Each structure stands twice: as C-alpha cells, then as structure tokens.
Amino acid sequence: MAGMKRTGGGETAKRHAGERAAEAIDDGDVVGLGTGSTAAHAIRALGRRVDAGLDVTGVATSFQSRELAREVGVPLTTLDEAGNVDIAIDGADQFDQETGALIKGGGAAHAREKVVDASADRFLVVADPTKVARGLDASVPIEVLPAARRPVGTEIDALGGEPTLRRAERKDGPVVTDNGNLVLDCAFGALANPGALAADLASIPGVVAHGLFVDLADAVLVGTDEDVERYDYAAE
Numbered sequence: 001m002a003g004m005k006r007t008g009g010g011e012t013a014k015r016h017a018g019e020r021a022a023e024a025i026d027d028g029d030v031v032g033l034g035t036g037s038t039a040a041h042a043i044r045a046l047g048r049r050v051d052a053g054l055d056v057t058g059v060a061t062s063f064q065s066r067e068l069a070r071e072v073g074v075p076l077t078t079l080d081e082a083g084n085v086d087i088a089i090d091g092a093d094q095f096d097q098e099t100g101a102l103i104k105g106g107g108a109a110h111a112r113e114k115v116v117d118a119s120a121d122r123f124l125v126v127a128d129p130t131k132v133a134r135g136l137d138a139s140v141p142i143e144v145l146p147a148a149r150r151p152v153g154t155e156i157d158a159l160g161g162e163p164t165l166r167r168a169e170r171k172d173g174p175v176v177t178d179n180g181n182l183v184l185d186c187a188f189g190a191l192a193n194p195g196a197l198a199a200d201l202a203s204i205p206g207v208v209a210h211g212l213f214v215d216l217a218d219a220v221l222v223g224t225d226e227d228v229e230r231y232d233y234a235a236e
C-alpha cells in the first residue's frame with residue numbers, strides 16, 4: 001500500500017472512509033461516535049443503516065457528534081449506561097503509517113475522544129490521504145485547565161515544544177473545549193519517540209489530555225477519490 005498514488009483530500013475521500021467504517025458496525029453494537037468532518041460521514045452512514053433497521057446505540061465524543069447523531073437518528077447512550085464500547089470510529093489529524101500512532105484534537109475534542117476510543121474493543125480511524133505520514137510532525141493539541149495554562153506552557157518549553165494558545169475564529173478570545181478548558185497547540189517538530197512524549201505530557205499537572213494517541217488504533221481506513229485503503233495495527 002505504501003507508495004501507491006492516492007488522490008483525494010476532499011469530501012469524497014472522507015465520505016468513502018466514513019461509509020466503509022459504518023459498514024463494520026454489527027447489530028447490537030455500542031458505537032463510539034468520533035468528531036470531525038470524516039467521522040461525521042460515518043455517523044451519517046450509520047444513521048442510514050439505523051433507518052434500514054440496524055439496532056445500535058452511540059456514545060458521542062463531543063457536542064458536535066451528539067447533535068449530528070440526534071439529527072440522523074442514531075440513538076444515544078453514555079459510557080456510564082453502556083459500560084462497554086464495542087467499536088469506535090474517529091478521525092485523525094495525522095497518522096504514522098508504520099505504527100498507527102495518531103495526532104488528534106483538531107476539533108478540540110480529543111479528551112473525550114481518547115476516553116471513548118481507548119475504551120472500545122475495536123478502534124477504527126477514518127482519514128483522507130492528507131493525514132498519512134511517515135512519522136509524526138504535526139503540532140500536538142493539549143487540553144489544559146485554564147488556571148494551568150502558564151505552568152503547562154513552561155513545561156512544554158522545557159520539553160522542546162512551542163505552545164500556542166488556540167484562538168477562536170469567530171469570537172474574540174480562546175477556544176474553550178466542551179469541558180470548559182483551553183487548548184495549547186504545541187509544535188515539537190518531528191517526534192522521535194511519540195510514546196515517550198505522550199508519557200511526559202500526561203505527567204504535567206494541569207494537562208487534561210494531549211492529542212497523541214499511541215497504540216490505540218486497530219485500523220486506519222484512508223478514503224481516496226476512488227476507494228478505501230486499509231492499514232491494520234492489531235488483530236481484530
């Protein structure tokens with residue numbers, strides 16, 4: 001698969017990935033509903049399968065995915081009620097095709113996404129070809145308690161990162177997450193050891209969640225304009 005020419009970074013590619021992922025849902029499944037434009041295609045496709053008689057419940061990872069699930073008729077539950085997630089479908093901002101390690105949080109939803117994706121028996125990532133990488137070098141979103149913004153920034157500096165407070169596009173001020181926190185987008189350059197950086201970031205007081213998802217994805221479905229390529233990282 002590596003080295004194949006892929007076309008697509010637009011909605012068609014995202015739709016192909018999302019629709020293929022929705023086909024993997026079985027009757028009775030509790031489904032983690034990811035956030036972002038690619039996961040949204042999966043939620044819409046799942047809604048069509050529910051219309052056709054599929055019996056599933058969804059666990060939303062954000063305000064946005066909850067609203068969309070309601071709109072397309074996917075019944076909702078919570079982790080508290082369901083206890084277990086059979087399969088989660090979620091997007092990514094970048095993934096390392098060798099290891100399946102991900103950077104997530106472009107939609108500032110990665111704290112809840114990580115809880116849902118990590119608790120799923122199977123975690124399917126849906127992406128378009130612009131997300132495929134050799135190694136990881138995108139900036140890492142870090143959700144922080146508002147009161148911890150400065151001390152966390154100092155720790156990020158010490159780890160060799162450059163933190164930038166994420167600002168809202170249509171509001172004066174910062175992006176505030178669904179959990180009431182702030183996001184620091186942290187540029188580290190090429191990540192030599194994402195697992196070690198993930199552990200370092202998780203140990204900083206005031207960090208709610210970072211956007212490194214290491215050893216979590218079971219498979220990544222990359223939609224193209226024509227088809228879907230699948231990368232497997234664990235026995236399903």
Ligand SMILES: O=C(CO)[C@H](O)[C@H](O)COP(=O)(O)O
Nearest residue numbers: 036037038091105106107109
């Ligand atoms: O991590 C995420 C949200 O926090 C998204 O899944 C990620 O940003 C990908 O989004 P899109 O499919 O719109 O490119």
